Amino acid sequence: MSDELLTPTPAPAPHSLLEDIQGLLTGCLFVALGVCMFREAGLFTGGTTGVAFLTHYLLGYPLGAVLFVINLPFYVFGWRKLGHLFTFKTFAAVGLLSAYVELLPQWVGFEHLNPVFAAVMAGLLAGTGILILIRHGASLGGVTIMAIYFQKTRGWRAGNVQMAVDFVILLTAFAVSDVQKALLSMLGAVALNVVIGVNHRTDRYYGV
Structure with a gap:
């Protein structure tokens, strides 16, 4: 048996404060x-x-502000089930995202x-940003908190959990928008x- 097989895999080094800060800034920007x-x-x-989008489209409230407020109840669950540090980072991430959403149109x-390109590219950007946040021990609240909890406690892949809930929420798009935009x-x-789903698995790196 080779020495390589006998050598234990080293534990991942924890992120430094500076690494976590850049992770939150970058992930939220994406x-x-x-x-x-x-x-x-x-x-x-x-x-x-998605719920914030519905509120924004139907009632005209600022998207960033709605996004921040609507996530507040999930911090209680995160604080109890996923730890104080995770919840604090998530609170900071949602605050950053809310600010970015209001500032980016000025920049x-x-x-x-093209709407097809927008759908695919926006999805890829958002997914990559969420992945960065997860790897730095944060999330954007809401469904992501629940998805991470079920992955850690039951082994359900976070991407699959989030996709299932997302489709339920997106069904409401057919009621308030045309079929093309909903699709x-x-x-x-x-x-x-x-x-x-591809990049975040129970047998891979969580980030600390």
Whole structure:
């Protein structure tokens, strides 16, 4: 038997504070850019962000503010089940995302945005951003908190859990939007959850 097989796998080194800060800043920026692309194309997404989109489209409330408020109840669950540090990082991440969503339109605009490209690219950006946050011990609240909890406690893959809930939420898009936009919104949800499902597994790195 080779020495390589006998050598135990070293435990992953914990992230430093600076690494966690850059992870939150970068992950939230990726997600926020995806959210802005969804909004520009008139599309929806899943999770609590999808509920925030519905509120934004129907009532006209600022998307960033709604996104922050709607996640508040999930912090209680996260605090009890997933730890204080995780919940604090999640609170910071949702706050950052809410700020980014309101600030990004002042920094970047889309003169032309193909809706199919917007659905796929926004989903990929959001999924990558969420993956970065998960690997730094944070989330964007809501469904992601529940998905991580079930992955850690029951071995259910987080991407599959999130995808199932997202599709239920996205079904409401058919009631408030046209069929094309509703279908494209589902395409975006698939792109988002494929990134998480492929890259975040129980036998792979969680991030600490």
